[in-house]
Amino acid sequence: MNWITRVRNSLPFMAKRETPDNLWVKCPSCQEMLFVKEYEENLHVCPNCGHHGRISADQRLALLLDEGYTVLPQPEVAEDPLKFKDSKKYTERLKQARAKNPHKDAFTVGSGAILDQPAVIGVQDFGFMGGSMGMAVGTAFCAGAQEALDRGCGYVVVTAAGGARMQEGILSLMQMPKATVMTRRLKQAGLPYIVVLTDPTTGGVTASYAMLGDVQIAEPGALIGFAGQRVIQDTIREQLPEGFQRAEYLHKHGMVDRVVHRKDLREELAMLLDYMRGEEAA
Known part of the structure; x- marks a missing residue:
């Protein structure tokens, strides 16, 4: 020293x-x-x-919904239906994810209003196993859609996912048509279905309910796509354009209707819900 x-x-x-x-x-x-x-x-x-940084499901619900909203209970589903194990058991991964999150899985539904416009909001949380879509996510999505049908109001879904949950195999892929059926039921009932795409929204979620909205909104800079950019580039063996799979690029090419800053999102959704609910609902 x-x-x-x-x-x-x-x-x-x-x-x-x-x-x-x-x-x-x-x-x-x-x-x-x-x-x-x-x-x-x-x-x-x-x-x-x-x-735009990633935020939790509770933060998103508090940001968008008026005070006094209710959070729907997470539907019960079979856990670890395939008895899956890789480097860890699937049950262990679920236990670890739940220790870090207040909710049992990656999709949370809140029921209330957005600036006095009745609405149900389903939020996918990337912080829970990458927002991966399994049976719990698919069932919660459908429960949110049913709540909107029962209330006769719009359904807003905020997506953030790396894709289907591999530990549930084909059962996770079955959530895609199940969720798609519920979006059709909302359409038949004349109720708005609005999707807010946040960073990242990829895989089977993009291939199903994330791209079926009456209006597609994206947060600035959000990564949106099905396969990863490297996979696409290696497959077609061509250099992809600047900003490929980002919200602004998709808006320019007609895949997204609007790119909205987070601070303006609440007002934007309230305006759309008011406009889309029609004279009969008014």
Whole structure:
């Protein structure tokens, strides 16, 4: 130990300051260090580059719905129907995911209103096993659609998923037609079905209910697609365009109707629900 270190350690006013490790967050897009409180007050949107960070299901429901909404109970489904095991048992993965999340699975439904417009909102949480679509997600989606049918109001679904849940095999893929049937029932009843695509929305979710909305809204910069960009590029052996599979590119090419900033999303949804509910509902 040299004399500088000895002197420094002997001086009480030179003691090392303890700094909490949760005061700052780095933007994954521009790498700017952001004060967590300001980041949260800005709805988890980077004030420097506008990158829209991922938020939980509860945060999304609180952001969009008026106060006093109710959260529907998660439907009971068979867990681990295939007794699946890779490096871990599927039951262990579910247990770990539930220890980090307040809900039993990746899809949560809230029933209430958006700026006094009656609505049911289903939110997919990427924080729960990558928002993967399994039996619980498919069943919860259908329960949300049924709630909208029972209330005679619009159904808004906020998607965020890496695709189907591999641990449930073909049973996860069966959720695609099941959810599609419920979107048809909403259409037959003349009720709005609006999809908000957030980062990322991919795989079987994109191939089913995520792209069946009467109106398709996307958050800025959201990754939206079926197969990954690298897989597509290796398959067709061509260089893909700049911004391929991003919200703005899809909007330009007609796959998305609107790209809406998170701070404007609530007003946008209320306006659409009011416009789409028709004279009879009014």
